[in-house]
Amino acid sequence: MSHASSRSPGSCFRGWLGLARARSLTASGALAAALLVSSAATSSGCGQDGRIRDGSSGDAGGGGSGGSGGGGGGGGGGGAPRDPMPLRVVNWNVRNYLNDKNDSAAPDEVIRTTTQYTKHRQAIGAVLSAIDADVVVLQEVENEAALSDLVQSELGGKYPGIGIVDGNDPRGVDIGILSKIPLDQVVSHKDEQFPLNGTVGPTYRFSRDCPEYHLTYNGRKVVLLGVHFKAKEDDNPNKRLAEAQRTRAIANALVKEDASRAVLVLGDFNDTPGSPPYLAILGEGEGVYTNAPDFVPVNDRWSYDYQGTLELVDHQMSHPFMAGMLDQTSASIRHGDDVDAATDHAPVIATYAVK
Structure with a gap:
């Protein structure tokens, strides 16, 4: 496994595990070989952002609603219908999961003691072992080394697919993925x-990143867009709205490029349902996304305790095509002493019958 590091606008990182190999998963979802990720050359290979080449602004309700008919029952190329296979997905902010080494280029890097690092890693591992998801998208992770330590020391090596990109956070906390399925x-x-939609400036950048994680499961192309907006008290409301609009534009373009894709937008929005950034990603009309926590019992439908107020700020939104695969009864938000020992956010969990 190698760490994917970004050096140019819209850089692409491709696993040298071929698509054909990624599609050879057995019905049990058997683990494949370890992910090898390397940096693609420059933005000229991917366009400015790797996806959006037509100047689309990606308004809140626009685009992406046409995927439900694409690709046939077996995904991408059509063919015979496949039996659905469950894909268990979790997103979780693990609050400053930083290691005990000076191994980051971040200007404000914090180095934990070995005792602090080990304790935090073990607490995260205990929760993830209990959840046993197929794909885990984590926020506030330092680097690939910390993810590899987590997988090897606490998770029995069950996640050969590790992906992370050094983003824009000055502390070096990034959005990473652990996957039992190889990353494409x-x-x-x-x-x-x-810029903010409808304006020409000022322009903004993602506070962290909006990484696309591509994989193939049961013949279906699945893309997960990782989200981590800054806390509201530390952020410009126009900037966070622009980030949300851009996130939805990226998602729209992914589906426009290939209507057979199943797309998820998930992570720590640091915003509650009904807020402008939340609505910008959710969309409207035929293009409206489905948020898995909507199906969690009301008393458990929160992911963060803000000064005694229980708020839902972590979300897992699915494009209409992917939403059709959601097992609504599977949606949950895990609370308990084990979660509290690891972080101040609760993990969001849902299963999709992918076909």
């Missing part, structure tokens, strides 16, 4: 500049 591609958007 990782695309970073950290260097893009974009």
Whole structure:
């Protein structure tokens, strides 16, 4: 496994595990070989952002609603219908998961003691072992080394697919992925500049990144867009709205490029349902996304305790095509002493019957 690091706008990172190999998963979802990710050359290979080449602004309700008919029952190329296979997905902010080494280029890097690092890693591992998801998208992770330590020391090596890109956070906390399924591609958007929709400026960049994690499961192309907006008290509301609009534009373009894709937008929005950034990603009309926590019982429908107020700020939104695969009864938000020992956010969990 090698760490994917971004050096240019819209850099692409491709796993040298071929698509054909990624599609050879057995019905049990058997583990494949370890992910090898390397940096693609420059933005000329991917366009400015790796996806959006037509100047689309990606308004809140626009685009992406046509995927439900694409690709046939077996995904991408059509063919015979496949039996659905469950894909268990979790997103979780693990609050400053930083290691005990000076191994980051971040200007404000914090180095934990070995005792602090080990304790935090073990606490995260205990929760993830209990959840046993197929794909895990984590926020506030330092680097690939910390993810590899987590997988090897606490998770029994069950996640050969590890992806992370050094984003824009000065502390070096990034959005990473652990996957039992090989990753086909990782695309970073950290260097893009974009205005608020309907304006020409000022332009903004993602506070962290909006990485695309591509994989193939049961013949279906699945893309997960990782989200981590800054806390509201530390952020410009126009900037966070522009980030949300750009996130939805990226998602729209992914589906426009290939209507057979199943797309998820997930992570720590640091915003509650009904807020402008939340609505910008959710969309409207035929293009409206489905948020898995909507199906969690009301008393458990929160992911963060803000000064005694229980708020839902972590979300897992699915494009209409992917939403059709969601097992609504599977949606949950895990609370408990084990979660509290690891972080101040609760993990969001849902299963999709992918076909």
